[in-house]
Amino acid sequence: MAQTSTPTHADKRPTAVELIGVEKRFSGGVHALGPIDLAIGRGEFVCLVGPSGCGKSTALRMVAGLATPTAGTVRSGGHQKGQPASEAGYVFQEPTLLPWSRVWDNVYLPLRLRGVSRSEARPAVERVLAQVGLEDFAKAYPRQLSGGMKMRASIARALVGEPSLLLMDEPFAALDEQTRFRLNNDLLHLWQEGRWTVIFVTHSVYEAVYLAERIVVMAARPGRVLAEIAVDAPAVRDESFRRSVRYDELCRKVSEVLLEAAR
């Protein structure tokens, strides 16, 4: 079984994010994570998969600079110690749109906080709104949108600052399956264009296999990396990949690692 770290073509790329001996204990005494080591190449699409409570969110928050490790080092482009990484876009599990702001202003937020004026920001905001298919809803308030559309707006907001790193924490977990499949495809499409580094957290083995170039399988108590599995599958994925034998095999492989750990 693929218990050991599987070298992938990611090794040829420069490292974008690196976790070295990273550990997180919360003040209540919870040993949430680690120590874990993880390296992610520039432009790579990595999925973190594992049962809930295994520290996936904690790991992602530390990469973003929203949490600090108790031990070890987190390296990610341009992010200083304790300071959030300015060039990271973050998509939370909830859309976290500001309900009092229209879609346009929600997407504009990261640029606004950086001091970019509305007129300067307009091309970027309109480009990402078009990319996620929300150009007609710029003036809507979040509560007028469906769950899938809120998530699109949230993705647009994460992309508007042209991040080199996109962090996504179970972004589609609350959506129905059809919407999730569609957003999966749209995300892959955007990634083909943008080629930012993606760390995508999910508890769905199927979603991970569909999206990732490499899957990091994690276990709980304490959170640790069980295995890294390269997804040697076509770079351009579509619904036919979902029905392929290769897809089934990979899903089974990842599930087996998870099951073994649960035993």
Place this chain on the structure above:
Amino acid sequence: MEKQLVTLPNAPLPFVDRLAVRIAAPVIVAALALGGWEAYVRIAETPSYILPAPTKIVQTLWSDRAELSAAWIVTLKTMFSALGLAVAGGVVMAVLFSASRLLEISLFPPAVVLQVTPLIAIAPLLSVWLGDQPWLVLLLCAFIVAFFPILSNTVAGLQSVDHGHRDLMRLYGASPLQRLWMLQIPSMLPYFLTGLKVAANLALVGAIVAEFAVGAGGKQTGLASTILESGFRLEVPRMFAALALVSFTGVAVYFLIHALSTWLLSPWHDSAVRRDT
């Protein structure tokens, strides 16, 4: 790609939600009550120093309009100055509390003590200290009662800020001022407006009660003095006229703030949105 905007429902409103019904129902009830009152006074030939008929009260409102409106304006001034001070003080203090936990734990208890002590018991003390400036006593009394609901609601509002939104602001490097303006103030707005409704009413009550307790002094007397004096002189219609002005003020301010809050919140907040069932 999904394209359907979930529009707000256009279905016919339920009977009790139609504007005409919402206006007509209370108007009909009020008309019946006033008509019954009028009829009773006329049939029983009750003297107006016991119970004046509504028409008599309206007549008095008109014939005594000079004195009544002067007194009304004094009361309105006290009320709105106190409310303004309470809003400024309450919001500033709440923001300071949210910035410093130490300030909050040291200053919240005294504020509570001030709040739970009945105004009527504080007023005489204030008038001993500030006897030469009775208007200041009234203002302080009205301020004290109006301040707390603003403070406590704004504090609750600032604490209600969503954790995800906090993370968002940190992630994209918001400065404390940006966070205050773009996140904390909009988050607390629904709470603040609820507090404002209560505070406006209490400012009116405070202005009236304090004037009863300490007397107005000087030439500038408010509606409470009008009510007291009319009582001594058994000018009961004038008493009712002054009372009507007090009630009207309370109701009008309530609806003004309600309208303000609908206008500010209706685009986004659940409390201001009618749900289709």
